[in-house]
Amino acid sequence: MQAMNLPSLDEANLAGGRIQRSSSLVEDVYEAIFAQLMSLKIAPGSRITVDSLVKEFNVSHTPIREALGRLEGEGLVLKTHLIGYRAAPQITKRRFDELYELRLLLEPHGAAKAAVLMDEVKLAQLQKSAGVMAHREGKDERLRYSNFARQDAIFHDKVMEFANNELVRETLAHQHTHFHIFRLMFHSRVTEEALDEHEAILAALAAADPAAAEQAMRRHIEHSRDRLLLAFD
Amino acid sequence: MQAMNLPSLDEANLAGGRIQRSSSLVEDVYEAIFAQLMSLKIAPGSRITVDSLVKEFNVSHTPIREALGRLEGEGLVLKTHLIGYRAAPQITKRRFDELYELRLLLEPHGAAKAAVLMDEVKLAQLQKSAGVMAHREGKDERLRYSNFARQDAIFHDKVMEFANNELVRETLAHQHTHFHIFRLMFHSRVTEEALDEHEAILAALAAADPAAAEQAMRRHIEHSRDRLLLAFD
DNA sequence: CTCTATAAAATCGTATAGGATATAGGATTG
DNA sequence: CAATCCTATATCCTATACGATTTTATAGAG
Secondary structure (H helix, E strand, O other), X not given: OOOOOOOOHHHHHEEOOEEOOOOOHHHHHHHHHHHHHHOOOOOOOOEXXXXXXXXXXXXXXXXXXXXXXXHHHOOOEEEEOOOEEEEOOOOOHHHHHHHHHHHHHHHHHHHHHHHHOOOHHHHHHHHHHHOOOOOOXXXXXXXXXXXXXXXXXXXXXXXXXXXXOHHHHHHHHHHHHHHHHHHHHOOOOOOHHHHHHHHHHHHHHHOOOHHHHHHHHHHHHHHHHHHHHHHHO | OOOOOOOOHHHHHEEOOXXXXXXXXXXXXXXXXXXXXXXXXXOOOOEEOHHHHHHHHOOOHHHHHHHHHHHHHOOOEEEEOOOEEEEOOOXXXXXXXXXXXXXXXXXXXXXXXXXXXXXXXXXXXXXHHHOOOOOOOOOOHHHHHHHHHHHHHHHHHHHHHHOOOHHHHHHHHHHHHHHHHHHHHOOOOOXXXXXXXXHHHHHHHHOOOHHHHHHHHHHHHHHHHHHHHHHHO
């Protein structure tokens, strides 16, 4: 007898060809808190009490404390003994400058490496990620910016993926979580410039020109910095 | 196996003349596990059961789970649902290469910046950290290497401190924990070369010569890489 | 208004129990 | 003999209750 209606193994346990265990409560709680941080539902610097999360998620203290510990390790929440947890504070001007210095040290170099290693398949992926063809128009300013921020993150991550240094990529991705929160706080206007700059990077990569790619990426990041610098007035 | 050595109140509350909250149990447990990872008492890849830590430290599950969560967030331990925690695996050749690529992107640049900002006071601190005057002689090879590794870490961290980018410094410090474990695993021989290279960096910094400092740091890191590369044979 | 003392609330940690799952080793079957 | 199944134990995961300590809020005195 065949054709039984059980969930196929492929769907249930396979993802990308690998088996994966069903997620634990700790993991779910972690994801939930993370999402609230990234969406500003929990504001930077605001307190996060275990008890309130207990009520909100309807789970016990144990998985929440463990998840908060993990977020602390990642620097997204801070803990003070006998006071409790709170979301990491808003980024400072100094930190902002440091972040861009780091990006300028890593990303242009990554773009150059990616240019050397470029091929048809990768280029197609990048083009898709660049969001060039994405709807630049949009009524809802907020939604529009949110879309742009996501596209931008994906594009930069893709470039670093093709630069073939997973450690550097992870480092930038980690910093990006903080950066993302900062950008949302100031819901800075989407400028068409950023998308144009992405296109310039893309063109250099398509031409497999390392120097041009490095230069385009550097200019893009510098411009990005200058655009966001207005937030500190 | 005995109960953990809790810090006395004086030690816990006073540090550098400042009052700080007495540390929580979670913090103490975190430190204890961290120390065991850094000293290889817990080997890379080996399992870490909560119950065994409960017995060893004589504390309940709660603070241990929270501390392990934090270590997971920092990437020092991994967790698999219903399997448990284990120490992060040994570094791979690929990861090793990536780490040195990252260092070469950040540290020479940092050395150049530090050279520009150098002054008498900082220079004195660096000289102390460089371990130049440190006993190069030593009977116990293992202890000798351990001393060198610590000196090396402090020196590099100091340079980055004076480079005035806390974010980059933290990034490198974070990676250093993994690197430290790797080095200890292969208890690679201390070479006098490394200390000579430190002196070269120091000389360039003393001369406040950015280009020379950058060059000296680059050569030092490249040589360090080549020396450790032997571990992958 | 400021300071202090008391009360309320929150955090931290302990202890414990029960359900779920993994792993190893033995029993069963072919 | 080999492969499969089954069972026992260890471990993980979560929930819950409780006490101790500290913070925070409140109210009263100077």
